[in-house]
Amino acid sequence: MASLAARTSSKALKNVSRTVGRSTVSPLAASRSYSLLARSTVAAKPKTTFENVRGVKTLDFAGSKEVVYERADWPLPKLHEYFKNDTLALIGYGSQGHGQGLNARDNGLNVIVGVRKDGASWKEALEDGWVPGKTLFPIEEAIDRGTIIMNLLSDAAQSSTWPQLAPLITKGKTLYFSHGFSVVYKEDTHVVPPTDVDVILVAPKGSGRTVRTLFKEGRGINSSIAVFQDVTGKAKEKAIALGIAVGSGYLYETTFEKEVYSDLYGERGVLMGGIQGMFLAQYKVLRANGHSPSEAFNETVEEATQSLFPLIGQHGMDYMYAACSTTARRGALDWAPIFEAANRPVFEKLYESVKNGTETRKSLEFNGRSTYREDLARELKEIDEQEIWRAGKTVRSLRPDYKQ
Numbered sequence: 225m226a227s228l229a230a231r232t233s234s235k236a237l238k239n240v241s242r243t244v245g246r247s248t249v250s251p252l253a254a255s256r257s258y259s260l261l262a263r264s265t266v267a268a269k270p271k272t273t274f275e276n277v278r279g280v281k282t283l284d285f286a287g288s289k290e291v292v293y294e295r296a297d298w299p300l301p302k303l304h305e306y307f308k309n310d311t312l313a314l315i316g317y318g319s320q321g322h323g324q325g326l327n328a329r330d331n332g333l334n335v336i337v338g339v340r341k342d343g344a345s346w347k348e349a350l351e352d353g354w355v356p357g358k359t360l361f362p363i364e365e366a367i368d369r370g371t372i373i374m375n376l377l378s379d380a381a382q383s384s385t386w387p388q389l390a391p392l393i394t395k396g397k398t399l400y401f402s403h404g405f406s407v408v409y410k411e412d413t414h415v416v417p418p419t420d421v422d423v424i425l426v427a428p429k430g431s432g433r434t435v436r437t438l439f440k441e442g443r444g445i446n447s448s449i450a451v452f453q454d455v456t457g458k459a460k461e462k463a464i465a466l467g468i469a470v471g472s473g474y475l476y477e478t479t480f481e482k483e484v485y486s487d488l489y490g491e492r493g494v495l496m497g498g499i500q501g502m503f504l505a506q507y508k509v510l511r512a513n514g515h516s517p518s519e520a521f522n523e524t525v526e527e528a529t530q531s532l533f534p535l536i537g538q539h540g541m542d543y544m545y546a547a548c549s550t551t552a553r554r555g556a557l558d559w560a561p562i563f564e565a566a567n568r569p570v571f572e573k574l575y576e577s578v579k580n581g582t583e584t585r586k587s588l589e590f591n592g593r594s595t596y597r598e599d600l601a602r603e604l605k606e607i608d609e610q611e612i613w614r615a616g617k618t619v620r621s622l623r624p625d626y627k628q
């Protein structure tokens with residue numbers, strides 16, 4: 225942001241102060257609009273403007289107005305006051321339990337962890353400084369002690385443990401999820417929350433590992449929030465406060481259904497399944513045409529992750545294009561619609577498979593097996609052993625800053 229700001233023309237600066245001056249926005253939001261507007265003079269982007277609607281921040285996302293909530297709205301003293309009578313009971317200590325739990329603990333909230341005694345998660349929780357009998361308990365005891373029950377078991381375990389856990393979620397407690405999965409696909413999961421508790425969702429849009437690392441860097445992952453059931457009239461406010469408490473950057477509103485549809489779709493698509501398929505297809509064609517593994521890997525993965533994709537993340541797709549040669553730009557402009565057309569039917573099929581519950585049932589069946597950890601590990605090992613990723617290890621080891 226600083227370097228962009230430094231490049232800002234005085235015309236852009238005038239625009240910024242005018243736009244920001246129209247509404248009261250946090251310094252963080254202001255600096256964000258500042259960088260966007262700075263760019264707009266270069267790329268003729270639509271302006272991002274901020275408005276306050278009854279104290280709520282509404283932003284223009286490419287022509288659609290959406291309400292957002294930011295960390296700046298919840299300074300730590302306000303968060304402490306809000307949760308002064310609460311115990312956040314994190315049930316499950318996988319990737320999200322780790323990230324959300326440690327962030328909420330660092331934010332000074334009263335957090336306890338509940339996991340199976342002496343399982344893999346129990347050991348991880350011990351390593352992260354949770355203390356048996358004080359902040360680390362078997363699942364049932366943690367639910368008993370908690371006021372906000374954060375169900376971060378695996379989606380399959382949320383379903384299989386529900387008959388035992390449901391009676392413990394008594395009136396006055398709040399039930400929290402990080403996925404719409406269990407509640408939305410209730411025909412398959414059989415998770416039907418008691419009718420006398422608030423049921424809310426905070427879904428970080430990224431790995432629990434980065435929920436933690438971004439927070440430690442003073443940054444934050446974006447999360448969605450939703451309310452499934454509001455018995456106190458405070459459910460939404462609680463979801464917002466919890467979203468900030470677990471380390472989010474900004475929060476956007478969704479529903480349980482929209483969250484789970486988009487999440488299952490995204491991870492099977494571009495975020496994970498799609499990118500592995502695309503990388504592999506490109507790599508294999510290069511290899512079939514006599515290119516070395518080093519060349520095929522560099523031209524497919526290394527250049528993407530180390531050079532071009534971070535530019536998309538920092539400043540958008542047009543910026544990445546503009547940072548490449550005119551030769552590359554011409555060809556990429558021509559081929560993008562061809563890839564879009566080829567991929568669109570696959571994405572349509574994927575969305576349908578998510579919506580009709582096929583993906584959910586597969587996941588429940590597979591991850592509900594007692595051997596789920598070994599079974600997944602075996603398939604991940606098959607990926608690790610693909611030539612592309614073996615070549616990648618050597619390429620990474622040659623980075624000047626490589627550390628083992």
Ligand SMILES: NC(=O)C1=CN([C@@H]2O[C@H](COP(=O)(O)OP(=O)(O)OC[C@H]3O[C@@H](n4cnc5c(N)ncnc54)[C@H](OP(=O)(O)O)[C@@H]3O)[C@@H](O)[C@H]2O)C=CC1
Binds near residue numbers: 344432
């Ligand atoms: N991973 C991520 O980054 C994201 C996850 N989410 C959502 O957050 C929730 C948690 O996901 P994630 O953190 O990945 O966790 P995992 O899916 O990796 O689940 C791990 C936890 O589930 C426990 N568990 C598994 N089976 C059982 C069982 N039969 N009985 C009791 N405990 C069991 C494990 O305990 P043990 O070690 O004892 O087996 C462990 O604590 C899910 O709803 C997920 O969809 C949302 C956004 C991103």
Ligand SMILES: CC(=O)[C@](C)(O)C(=O)O
Binds near residue numbers: 429430431487491
């Ligand atoms: C990290 C995340 O948001 C995912 C990919 O949806 C998940 O781990 O379920």
Ligand SMILES: [Mg+2]
Binds near residue numbers: 428429487491
């Ligand atoms: Mg996700």
Ligand SMILES: [Mg+2]
Binds near residue numbers: 488491
């Ligand atoms: Mg997911």
